Amino acid sequence: xxxxxxxxxxxxxxxxxxxxxxxxxxxxxxxxxxxxxxxxxxxxxxxxxxxxxxxxxxxxxxxxxxxxxxxxxxxxxxxxxxxxxxxxxxxxxxxxxxxxxxxxxxxxxxxxxxxxxxxxxxxxxxxxxxxxxxxxxxxxxxxxxxxxxxxxxxxxxxxxxxxxxxxxxxxxxxxxxxxxxxxxxxxxxxxxxxxxxxxxxxxxxxxxxxxxxxxxxxxxxxxxxxxxxxxxxxxxxxxxxxxxxxxxxxxxxxxxxxxxxxxxxxxxxxxxxxxxxxxxxxxxxxxxxxxxxxxxxxxxxxxxxxxxxxxxxxxxxxxxxxxxxxxxxxxxxxxxxxxxxxxxxxxxxxxxxxxxxxx
Amino acid sequence: xxxxxxxxxxxxxxxxxxxxxxxxxxxxxxxxxxxxxxxxxxxxxxxxxxxxxxxxxxxxxxxxxxxxxxxxxxxxxxxxxxxxxxxxxxxxxxxxxxxxxxxxxxxxxxxxxxxxxxxxxxxxxxxxxxxxxxxxxxxxxxxxxxxxxxxxxxxxxxxxxxxxxxxxxxxxxxxxxxxxxxxxxxxxxxxxxxxxxxxxxxxxxxxxxxxxxxxxxxxxxxxxxxxxxxxxxxxxxxxxxxxxxxxxxxxxxxxxxxxxxxxxxxxxxxxxxxxxxxxxxxxxxxxxxxxxxxxxxxxxxxxxxxxxxxxxxxxxxxxxxxxxxxxxxxxxxxxxxxxxxxxxxxxxxxxxxxxxxxxxxxxxxxxxxxxxxxxxxxxxxxxxxxxxxxxxxxxxxxxxxxxxxxxxxxxxxxxxxxxxxxxxxxxxxxxxxxxxxxxxxxxxxxxxxxxxxxxxxxxxxxxxxxxxxxxxxxxxxxxxxxxxxxxxxxxxxxxxxxxxxxxxxxxxxxxxxxxxxxxxxxxxxxxxxxxxxxxxxxxxxxxxxxxxxxxxxxxxxxxxxxxxxxxxxxxxxxxxxxxxxxxxxxxxxxxxxxxxxxxxxxxxxxxx
Numbered sequence: 013x014x015x016x017x018x019x020x021x022x023x024x025x026x027x028x029x030x031x032x033x034x035x036x037x038x039x040x041x042x043x044x045x046x047x048x049x050x051x052x053x054x055x056x057x058x059x060x061x062x063x064x065x066x067x068x069x070x071x072x073x074x075x076x077x078x079x080x081x082x083x084x085x086x087x088x089x090x091x092x093x094x095x096x097x098x099x100x101x102x103x104x105x106x107x108x109x110x111x112x113x114x115x116x117x118x119x120x121x122x123x124x125x126x127x128x129x130x131x132x133x134x135x136x137x138x139x140x141x142x143x144x145x146x147x148x149x150x151x152x153x154x155x156x157x158x159x160x161x162x163x164x165x166x167x168x169x170x171x172x173x174x175x176x177x178x179x180x181x182x183x184x185x186x187x188x189x190x191x192x193x194x195x196x197x198x199x200x201x202x203x204x205x206x207x208x209x210x211x212x213x214x215x216x217x218x219x220x221x222x223x224x225x226x227x228x229x230x231x232x233x234x235x236x237x238x239x240x241x242x243x244x245x246x247x248x249x250x251x252x253x254x255x256x257x258x259x260x261x262x263x264x265x266x267x268x269x270x271x272x273x274x275x276x277x278x279x280x281x282x283x284x285x286x287x288x289x290x291x292x293x294x295x296x297x298x299x300x301x302x303x304x305x306x307x308x309x310x311x312x313x314x315x316x317x318x319x320x321x322x323x324x325x326x327x328x329x330x331x332x333x334x335x336x337x338x339x340x341x342x343x344x345x346x347x348x349x350x351x352x353x354x355x356x357x358x359x360x361x362x363x364x365x366x367x368x369x370x371x
Numbered sequence: 372x373x374x375x376x377x378x379x380x381x382x383x384x385x386x387x388x389x390x391x392x393x394x395x396x397x398x399x400x401x402x403x404x405x406x407x408x409x410x411x412x413x414x415x416x417x418x419x420x421x422x423x424x425x426x427x428x429x430x431x432x433x434x435x436x437x438x439x440x441x442x443x444x445x446x447x448x449x450x451x452x453x454x455x456x457x458x459x460x461x462x463x464x465x466x467x468x469x470x471x472x473x474x475x476x477x478x479x480x481x482x483x484x485x486x487x488x489x490x491x492x493x494x495x496x497x498x499x500x501x502x503x504x505x506x507x508x509x510x511x512x513x514x515x516x517x518x519x520x521x522x523x524x525x526x527x528x529x530x531x532x533x534x535x536x537x538x539x540x541x542x543x544x545x546x547x548x549x550x551x552x553x554x555x556x557x558x559x560x561x562x563x564x565x566x567x568x569x570x571x572x573x574x575x576x577x578x579x580x581x582x583x584x585x586x587x588x589x590x591x592x593x594x595x596x597x598x599x600x601x602x603x604x605x606x607x608x609x610x611x612x613x614x615x616x617x618x619x620x621x622x623x624x625x626x627x628x629x630x631x632x633x634x635x636x637x638x639x640x641x642x643x644x645x646x647x648x649x650x651x652x653x654x655x656x657x658x659x660x661x662x663x664x665x666x667x668x669x670x671x672x673x674x675x676x677x678x679x680x681x682x683x684x685x686x687x688x689x690x691x692x693x694x695x696x697x698x699x700x701x702x703x704x705x706x707x708x709x710x711x712x713x714x715x716x717x718x719x720x721x722x723x724x725x726x727x728x729x730x731x732x733x734x735x736x737x738x739x740x741x742x743x744x745x746x747x748x749x750x751x752x753x754x755x756x757x758x759x760x761x762x763x764x765x766x767x768x769x770x771x772x773x774x775x776x777x778x779x780x781x782x783x784x785x786x787x788x789x790x791x792x793x794x795x796x797x798x799x800x801x802x803x804x805x806x807x808x809x810x811x812x813x814x815x816x817x818x819x820x821x822x823x824x825x826x827x828x829x830x831x832x833x834x835x836x837x838x839x840x841x842x843x844x845x846x847x848x849x850x851x852x853x854x855x856x857x858x859x860x861x862x863x864x865x866x867x868x869x870x871x872x873x874x875x876x877x878x879x880x881x882x883x884x885x886x887x888x889x890x891x892x893x894x895x896x897x898x899x900x901x902x903x904x905x906x907x908x909x910x911x912x913x914x915x916x917x918x919x920x921x922x923x924x925x926x927x928x929x930x931x932x933x934x935x936x937x938x939x940x941x942x943x944x945x946x947x948x949x950x951x952x953x954x955x956x957x958x959x960x961x962x963x964x965x966x967x968x969x970x971x972x973x974x975x976x977x978x979x
Contacts, residue, residue, distance in 0.1 A: 015455055022901060029905065033841035037918060040840075049766060052840065056767035059848060060775070067855065078863040081884050094799050098866075101796065105786040112782050115757050120775050123696070123763045131697040131959040132762035140758070141705050141751065148750040152743045152789070159743075159793035160736045166795060167732035182649075183559065202647040203654050213649070245649045247553040247560075248662055250727065250802065254868025254881055257799040261728045263662050264552060265646030268729035293881045297802040297870045299546040301553060301560045302471040305873035 049125070057124035064117035068110065083255055084285065087292070087313070089273040091257030093162045100158065104151060166258075170271035174237035177230065179294075180212050181242075181249030181262035184303030186294060187211045188230050190323060192223030197241070205245065209333035212245070216330065225326040230294055230311045232274055233319045239271040249307065250298035255281075259297055274313045281313075405941075413523075415515035416941040420522050421501035422833060425826070427529060428493020429907060435484035438477045440900050445469050447893025449875050449886075463541065471874045472561050475544040478872060479562065480536065482547025483570070485815065487577055488532070490680040492525050494822045495619075498683055499588045499612040501829060505932035506606050508597025508949060510942045513590040517583050524580035528573045535569035543570035546872060548673065551644040551665050555636045558651040568637065571630050578627045585616035585623075592616075597931070599951035603707075604968070606930050606955040607700060610707050611686025614714040615679050621718070622675040629668030636660070663728055670721035677814045678717045681781075682710060684821020685752065688774040690955075691828050692756055694928045695771035696763030697964060699956035702755045709748035716745045726794040727801050735794050742792035749785050753778060764959070768926070769843025770828035776851045777820040783855075784813025787862065802872075805865025808858045816854045823847075826910070831925050835938045836917030842909040846902055853899035857892050864888070929967045930955050 040048030086092050123131075178189040178197055189212055191197045198214055198221025205213035214221045232238045242251050244262040251260050251270065260270040282290045296307035314322070414420060441460075444453060445468070452467035463473035500518065504511055512518045535542040544562025545554040549570065557564040592613045596605070632643040636657075644665045645657035693700040700706060723742045726735055756778045765771065787809040790796050800806060823846070830838050869882045876882045876889075924933035931951070935943050949969040957966040961977055 026901075026905065026908070029845060030842070030908070033839050033845070033909075036841040037839055041918070052844065053765075053767050056772060056844065057765075063848075063851070070855075071859070074860055074863070078860065078888075082863070082867050091799070094795055097793065097795050098790070098799070101790050101793065105789055109782065109786055112753060112757065113779060116760075116775065116778055116782070119757060119760045119763075120765060123760060123765050125697075125764045125766045129764050130962070130964075131764040133699065133958070133960050134701060134758070134762065135699040135956065136702045136704070141702050141755075144754040145747060145751055149747050152746055155789065155793060156740050156743050159739055159795050162795035163735060163739065163793075163798075164732055166798065167735070202649055205649040205654060207652060247556070248550050252802075252868070252870060254799075254803075259727045259798050259801055263729065264648055265658075266661065266663060266729065289880065291880050293879060295868075295870055295879070295881070299475075299550070299553070299872045302475060302544075302874075304475075305471065305875050306878060308879065 053124045057121045060117045061121040086257050087276050088256035090166050094257045170239035171237050174239040176239050178241045182245040183301050184307040186309035188227050190225040196220050198224050222330045223328050226329045233316050234274050234277045234313050237273050242268045247300050248298050249296050249300050252295040252297035255292050277313045415519045417500045417504050417512050421497050423522050424496035428489050431484050431488040435481050438481040442477045443893040443896045447890040474874045476541045479544045480542050490818045495615050495683045498825050503591050506930050508931050509595040512587045518587050521580050521583035528576040531573035535566050538565050540564040542566040578623045581619050581623050585619040588616040597948045604954045607689040608686040611682045614710050615682045618675045618679050622672040626672035670724045674721040675717040680814050680818045684818045687821050687825040688777045691770050691774045691824050692759050694926050695766045696760045697958045698763040701758040709751045712748040726797045739794050770824045772847040773820045773824035777817050780812050780817045803865035804861040804869050807871050808861035812858050831920050834914050835920050838913040839909050846906045849902040853895050856895045927965050929965050
């Protein structure tokens with residue numbers, strides 16, 4: 013009922029506006045074209061200046077209102093450079109924005125048509141044109157130089173000591189693989205993938221694979237360089253790390269990499285933001301299907317001790333894929349019950365996400 | 372005296388004149404008798420084809436904009452239910468809330484429709500057709516028949532695209548860019564089933580239409596200019612249409628090749644874009660393809676495409692600002708040069724859409740440089756427009772208001788291009804709402820403003836009547852304010868990292884702080900959409916009931932189209948095609964308000 017009412021009201025408003033518009037057309041014909049043009053020039057010229065003033069106030073107000081909801085200080089060292097570049101670009105573009113908008117609307121107001129006035133015949137002026145070609149060119153050169161410096165630094169080869177973590181996207185969650193004690197990831201082949209016990213297609217004949225750990229969460233160590241090796245099982249995804257200001261596509265068949273240095277642990281961020289529930293999130297930033305909006309992984313930034321403790325408690329994917337035959341003793345990692353418990357949950361979590369994704 | 376009589380009286384006073392012009396329009400063409408079919412349907416008159424493009428474009432624009440209202444409802448009011456949604460969308464909106472699948476289909480179709488069917492065909496198709504022969508002084512296009520085919524291929528593409536909305540598995544839903552493997556595998560997304568095939572077929576037909584049109588525009592401009600109309604005497608509109616057509620001819624075929632390969636991957640078992648996939652519990656046999664190859668092919672058109680959209684608007688705005696300021700356009704040659712520079716650079720910047728695909732960083736650095744280089748010709752254009760209105764004598768018509776609005780939004784959206792073009796910043800802002808804000812302001816809103824300006828300005832030429840001015844003023848102010856209210860705050864959402872193409876943000880601790888803002892934006896979207904309907908009503912009402920023209924040159928403009936009769940027939944000029952003696956921008960020269968292009972230069976005239 014209220015729906016019909018809303019439509020009725022809208023139609024009514026339309027009719028009223030139309031009648032006013034129609035009437036004003038009749039009036040302008042009766043008044044003569046010149047007079048009505050004078051009137052509409054006055055009104056629109058005035059609105060130009062109103063728009064300029066209110067618009068600039070609005071821009072300031074919007075900034076004031078939303079600034080607090082931004083991300084705060086970058087959580088990675090690399091992000092600091094990006095933030096700095098953003099700040100410089102913000103200042104430069106804001107100056108140009110205010111200056112040009114002010115000129116545009118001020119001129120529109122000031123030079124509205126008036127009786128007896130004639131326009132100034134001013135077809136070109138080489139000096140002016142050279143000035144406003146050269147100045148933007150210089151400013152842009154500076155921005156390009158700074159930008160490329162940051163860009164090459166961020167995309168450079170990861171330092172040798174960086175820890176390696178593999179992130180694989182699939183519809184619609186992330187699979188994170190850790191190299192284990194040997195620090196090296198085992199070989200994989202997409203033909204080995206199965207949803208039961210081999211989500212990324214590890215090649216079990218490669219010994220490097222025996223200690224690799226798989227988890228739905230990304231655990232990284234504060235202050236330590238981390239190199240992500242990014243891939244996808246199905247469609248193009250994107251590893252979005254908004255707090256770290258970083259991003260990299262996950263492309264099936266073509267591995268990509270991204271390295272960075274986290275600055276704050278999750279616990280530190282909870283204190284900094286005053287939010288006890290703060291959590292770093294890894295989002296998918298490339299349209300990947302109907303569950304795109306739900307493709308999330310938690311990122312836990314922790315100290316080296318916390319990380320070591322966590323990774324030691326994880327069962328290897330190899331152990332899960334090769335359950336010990338009944339009666340014989342299980343491999344070392346699974347021997348204690350306390351360690352086996354999280355193992356099951358991890359495996360289950362991946363499997364659950366699997367079914368959820370299929371919905 | 373009744374209101375109707377007021378209007379009628381005006382007509383009577385000039386009736387003879389109107390009749391005269393109209394009658395003469397047919398003189399040169401006594402040999403062919405026009406039937407309803409040949410005049411309105413399979414017309415070869417460029418003016419009628421322009422109207423066909425325009426009205427088809429308007430219908431598409433309403434559909435495309437309505438889709439955005441639907442998905443904005445979801446974004447603004449994620450918890451609310453709207454039972455009427457179920458009445459129109461059926462199981463796609465069960466219980467009055469659109470599903471994720473429907474959301475992605477709506478987003479995809481919104482993009483496809485607005486970018487290609489409205490702002491390419493509807494904008495360039497309309498005004499290139501209408502203005503090229505009229506402003507260069509030709510009786511019609513180089514090939515009127517090809518021109519007719521161009522519209523009917525567009526119509527066919529429209530029919531196919533429209534039909535994809537009604538198939539059971541829904542239309543394409545992988546985003547307007549349709550990246551494979553998502554778009555290649557029906558198992559990966561419901562929208563990649565038959566809907567995607569229809570999308571590809573429709574787009575292929577669309578490319579054909581675009582090529583037929585563009586080749587015609589180029590040959591008409593190069594070969595069919597009237598006596599005296601050297602290239603440097605052409606109005607800037609024609610220069611803009613010329614470079615737009617060049618861009619289209621050189622880049623659309625690349626897009627087509629990308630689509631054909633995608634069709635092969637979908638149905639021919641090839642692996643151009645597919646490699647190492649595991650989808651729906653199955654290992655696929657494809658190996659060795661590159662998903663990135665498609666992105667290169669797509670953006671090789673995709674980037675020039677944004678200039679295909681914006682250049683015609685720039686051309687029309689240049690023209691309208693000069694006419695309404697009663698001043699010559701400032702720096703004519705610089706304006707032509709900057710369009711040329713933009714056209715050239717448009718081909719060399721496509722990979723800036725791919726900074727985070729794992730692109731070679733060294734190569735990325737070049738694309739940063741070339742991308743930011745585009746800001747220079749863009750800056751020249753902006754400063755020249757501002758100088759054009761400086762010390763002018765501006766008449767505020769709806770057309771001139773929209774032109775000023777165009778310059779404003781072009782500045783706002785252009786400046787954020789400097790952010791995104793810098794790859795280091797793009798790493799953070801890529802695929803966030805910042806990008807949405809940027810391209811909607813700079814090529815969505817701006818191009819629409821250019822289109823509105825063109826429609827209000829040349830409506831009298833198309834239909835011999837005016838559109839209602841007061842409605843035009845209301846339309847402009849609400850749209851300008853609304854556009855800024857919608858898109859300005861999105862920059863901040865993007866800076867906070869909020870990703871685009873999300874159906875729902877409520878599960879994200881990082882992005883759920885903008886609920887109130889999203890609701891506000893959606894509310895403004897509804898108001899702005901309603902205002903556009905007001906424009907559509909004004910348009911169609913004015914075709915039949917608008918105030919009639921009383922003089923062939925209502926805006927006191929210098930260009931050739933206003934030397935034709937009020938309702939020109941096929942062939943445009945009843946007698947000889949006028950000869951041109953000067954450039955198109957002699958306004959307020961030597962104390963004369965304006966000097967038409969057809970007036971010979973007198974010996975005592977001042978030089979410029």
